Amino acid sequence: MAGIRCLGLRKVFSSSRGPKAVLEGVNLEVKSGEFVAILGPSGCGKTTLLNILSGLDPDYSGQVSFTDSRSPTRPTIGYVFQEPRLLPWMTVRQNIHFALEATPSPKVGARVQSWLRRVGLADYYDYYPNQLSTGMQHRVALARALILDPEVMLLDEPFSSLDEITAMSMREEVLELWKEQQGTVLLVTHNPLEAVYLADRVLVMAANPGRIIAELELTGRLPRPRDPEDRRLWELSREAVRLLSPHLRLGSAVSD
C-alpha cells in the first residue's frame, strides 16, 4: 500500500477576473494504510486537491509523491467522484468492466460479478445507470474504483448526495472494505460527524486560498470499531468545527 506526500502545493486557476490561487502551501502526509478525512467548506479546494493527487490535473506547483508503493512509478489509485459518472450507454457490468481496461474473459467476468455482489448489486448487472437509484449508482462507482485493487482510494464526498439511511450503510461498506484491503484512504467531506466517525485523522481546510489549517488526531481518542451513537463523536465533531470556525466567513469560499 502507498502513502501520500505533498509539499508546498499551489494551484492557480485563471478566470475572467484574472488568476486566483485556489490552493496555497498545502503540505500533507498520509501514511500507508491510514484513513484520513479532509474537512472543509464548499469551494475551499478539496476536489482540486484530489484531482491533483489522482493525476487528473498535472498543472500545479509544489511536490506530490507517493511512499511505500508496490509500483516503481505510481500507485494504483481508485477515485470515487462526487457524482457516480457512469457511462449511460453501458450496463452496470460493462461500466465496471470498462474500468479494468481488460478484454472480456470468464476470469474477468467472475471478478466483476464478485464485486457486484460485494456492493449488493449482483442482481442488477444488466441494468443501465438510469434504471438505478442514486445510491445504487454510487455503489457501482465504488465497485468500479475498488476492482482496480487500488493502493490509494480518493473519495470525494461520496455520500453527500445520498439520503442518510443509504449514506450510513455506504459508510459501513467503505470501512469494511478499508479493513479488508488495508489500503490508504483520503476522504473529502464537509460533514464533521462523518469525518470523525470514519477517519484516523481529520485535516481541516480553510478557503481563499485553500490550505490545511489544523489537524485532529482520532486514533488514540476513539478506538475502533466505533459506534455511530457514541457521544464522543459529537464532541469531536464540534471540536473539528471549532478549529474551522475562526476561518469561516460568509462568502469566504467565493472569489474575492
Ligand SMILES: Nc1ncnc2c1ncn2[C@@H]1O[C@H](COP(=O)(O)OP(=O)(O)OP(=O)(O)O)[C@@H](O)[C@H]1O
Ligand atoms: N476549472 C476551474 N476554473 C476556474 N476555477 C475553478 C475551476 N475548478 C474549480 N475552480 C475554483 O476553485 C475553487 C475550489 O473548487 P473545488 O471544487 O476544488 O472546491 P471544493 O472544496 O471541492 O468544493 P465543494 O465542497 O463545493 O465540492 C472554487 O473557488 C472554484 O470556483
